[in-house]
Amino acid sequence: MHRRRFLFSSAGATIALAAPPAGVTVLYGDRTVHLDRVRPDPKDLWVRAADLPRINEFTLKPQGACRADMCIPISKELKSGAWFNLTGFAQRIHQASLHDSGVWSFGEMPVVRGDFYRSRIAPDFAVPDRKGRVVHLSDFRGRKVLVVTWASW
Amino acid sequence: MAAAQDTGGEAAAGQWYDRANATYTTLVDAQHTVSSAYQFINVPMGIWVNEKGRVVRPAEPAWNSDQVMKITGDKSIVTEGKVYVDALRDWVRNGDRSQYALSDEEFARRVKPRSAAEMEADASFKLAVWFHENGKDELASKYWEHAQELNPDDWNYHRQEWSFGKDAGKKWMEKFQKLDKPYYPPLEIRKQ
Numbered sequence: 001m002h003r004r005r006f007l008f009s010s011a012g013a014t015i016a017l018a019a020p021p022a023g024v025t026v027l028y029g030d031r032t033v034h035l036d037r038v039r040p041d042p043k044d045l046w047v048r049a050a051d052l053p054r055i056n057e058f059t060l061k062p063q064g065a066c067r068a069d070m071c072i073p074i075s076k077e078l079k080s081g082a083w084f085n086l087t088g089f090a091q092r093i094h095q096a097s098l099h100d101s102g103v104w105s106f107g108e109m110p111v112v113r114g115d116f117y118r119s120r121i122a123p124d125f126a127v128p129d130r131k132g133r134v135v136h137l138s139d140f141r142g143r144k145v146l147v148v149t150w151a152s153w
Numbered sequence: 154m155a156a157a158q159d160t161g162g163e164a165a166a167g168q169w170y171d172r173a174n175a176t177y178t179t180l181v182d183a184q185h186t187v188s189s190a191y192q193f194i195n196v197p198m199g200i201w202v203n204e205k206g207r208v209v210r211p212a213e214p215a216w217n218s219d220q221v222m223k224i225t226g227d228k229s230i231v232t233e234g235k236v237y238v239d240a241l242r243d244w245v246r247n248g249d250r251s252q253y254a255l256s257d258e259e260f261a262r263r264v265k266p267r268s269a270a271e272m273e274a275d276a277s278f279k280l281a282v283w284f285h286e287n288g289k290d291e292l293a294s295k296y297w298e299h300a301q302e303l304n305p306d307d308w309n310y311h312r313q314e315w316s317f318g319k320d321a322g323k324k325w326m327e328k329f330q331k332l333d334k335p336y337y338p339p340l341e342i343r344k345q
Contacts, residue, residue: 027279030186096273098280098299100292105283107276108189108267120260122202123190127156127180130163130170135154135180141206144245148199148215149187151158151309152165153316 026086027105028056030126039080044087045097045104052084056109065089072111154178156187158196160282160313184282185309189275192267194307195337201244201254209244209254211264214337224329230336240342252344259345274303278310285317308336 023036024045033055039046049060058065064073072093078085087104090097096107116123124138137145155175157166160183170179180187187193191200191212199215200208216234223229240253248254255263267275281296297314304310311328315321329336 025283027276027283030184032283094269096269096276098273098276098296100280100296101284101289103280103283105276105280107272110266110272113266116208117261117264117266120208120257121206122200122208125186125190127182127184127186130167130179130181135178137202138206140154140202142204144204144248145154145202146199146215146241147154147156147187147191147202149156149158149182149193149196150169151196151312152161152169153159153312153321 023102025103026055027103029106029108031055039083044085045099046080046083047086048082049079049084050082052086055086056106060084067112070111154180156180156182158182158185158188158193158309158313160185160285161316165316183286184279185313188309189279192264194304194309196309198338201241203249208260209249209251210342211255211260212338213263213342214340216340224326228329228332232337233340233342236342237340253342254345256345263341270303274300274307274310277303281314290317306334 023034024038026033026035026045026047031054033051035047035051035055037048047055052058052060052065056067058067060066060074060079061071064071066072074089074092078088078092086106087097089095090106093109093111095109098105113123115121122137124136126134126136129135137147154177155170157170157180159165159181162183163181166181182188188198191198193212195214197215197217198212200212201210203209214232214237216232216237218232218234220232220234221229222231240251244251244253277296277300281293281300284290284296285293294314297310300307300310301314312321312325315324
């Protein structure tokens, strides 16, 4: 470490260290998550494993990427130290993803969605009401609910 | 509960809720989260969910009146609200014993997993909304159009974007006239 510093200073040159990549925004389900740090990569989105739960409720465990009572085995290529390859994971589970200008958008997770087709349990959502209070479908358990969409257009 | 599929937010949807004197839960769903969750492709559409969170009736038109809207010489939009509301009332009274509650077989017939194109369209639409909300209109247009190309049957993708530009009505008519299928998914509502 000391020797490296000496080399930098003795060269008399200003060596500009690469600036850490700016934060990115991740759109995942009904969540918008801003990440202040991601690992540089020309193609993939590498996030800190510690950020995974707030992105998609998954946690990395020895048996794989886990959420509730489901665990998906993942290859070691998807992990690098504290980092996790979120787009690589998306490809693994056939999940669509797009990105542009620092914003990454992920589609539904077929492996999670499949539970809806099997169980008929309505996927939950988190949507604000007119006063900005977040409403979940699950808030209405115990009652019959008609959910209707409409639009001003 | 009603969910306004309005990227324009309260500014777009609020006055209509006011005029309706809504006493039910009123959501402002700028990201079209509800349509995405239940695979709605037009408005109005609805689902019925029972006390245990189970979908009794999946995505279908949720009309509340009978109308025949003649659009062109040979094309009309027909809504069947009376049969829908009568069925809804039956379910409210009778719950899962209602003959309008769908069997598992009928549910499976009506609800299909999204194709790869549809899943990408869904992600693209969300991206477009984000760019619009953050003032990047060119990028919003790019990803709205990408969603429309991937899933041309989703009228929400088209109409939401058109609402921010010019000639929304003209664009709607052009697309409607080219339709070779009904404007709405069928409302198959009958006693089981």
